[in-house]
Amino acid sequence: MSPAEMALVLLAGTGAGGINTLVGSGTLITFPTLLALGVPPVTANVSNNIGLVSGSVSGAIGYRRELAGQRARVLRLLSASLVGGLVGAVLLLVLPDDAFSAIVPVLIMVGVVLVVLQPRLQRWVAGRRTAAAGDRPAGDPWWAWPAALGTGVYGGYFGAAQGVILMGVLGIAVDEPLQRLNAVKNVLAAGVNGVAGLLFVVVADVDWVVVLLIAVGSTLGGVLASAYGRKLPAIVLRCLIVVVGLTAVTVLLLT
Structure with missing residues (x-):
């Protein structure tokens, strides 16, 4: 790899780390590159996954203040993400390369629709839960765990726009502001990438130069995005999620 190509991968990793921290879909920058x-x-998918782990971790650390009071929720959903990420990584190694190509754009569009409808759906779900529990506040719905599991499977397999899907699911399941949900999303995505990356290190063909470049770039991107992205209003973050999600679908359908 020439110095110019290395610089390009480093730059792509920085962009991916920033987008993953704010939304998710950074893979759509690094993977095509x-x-x-x-x-x-x-090899590109595997190396990209491992390289983006540090960026996910830096983004999660940057959003640590938004994680306050969510320890039980994070641990519960993280267990689902870890299991799902491991399953998805195994599927990547054993299934044909194009096995999920038809469903990936559909999943991303589902995530985008969930984000758009999130305020109305969240009010409806909250009303149903309150009615079912009387005047007692209810916790997160039962389906949040399997939804996190399914998103983890997808993230371990490919990962593009898993953040969009996660934000759609969390936005409906969890009665919290978007920035606090984004903090949870960053932890879950880091877990998925981490557990998949561990498996890839052991059994897959890894390009370690690519891993190093993306790791350095994504870490920088995660730090910068968490420093400034935490200040974004909910409507701006929601619009950003929709734009990135639609772009992801377009790119995948055209490739």
Whole structure:
């Protein structure tokens, strides 16, 4: 890899780390970049996944104040994400390369629709839960765990826009402001990438130069995005999620 190509991968990693911290879909920057540079698809996917782990962790640390009071929720949903991420990583290694290609755009669109409808759906779900529990406040719905599990499977397999899907699910399941949900999303995504990355290190073909470049770039991107993204109003963050999600669908359908 030439110095110019290395610089390009580093820059792509920085952009991916920032977008992952704010929304999720950074893979749609780094993965096509690696393919354009001639990295084999599976090697590119695996190396990209490992490289983005540090960016996810830096983003989660940057949002630590928004995690206050959510320890039980994070631990519960993280268990689902870890299991799902491991299952998704195994599927990547054993299934044909195009096994999920048809469903990925559909999943992303589902996430975008959930984000758009989130305020209305959240009010409806909250009303149903309150009615069922009388005057006692209810916790997160039962389906939040399997939804996090399913998103983890998708994230371990490919990962593009898993943040969009997670934000859609969390926005309906959890009665919290978007920035606090984004903090939870960053932890869950870090868990998925981390557990999948551990498996890939052991059994997959990894390009360690690509991993190092993306890791450095994504860490920087995660730090910068968490410093400034935490100040975004909910409507701006929601619009950003929708734009990135629609862009992700367009890119995937055209490739």
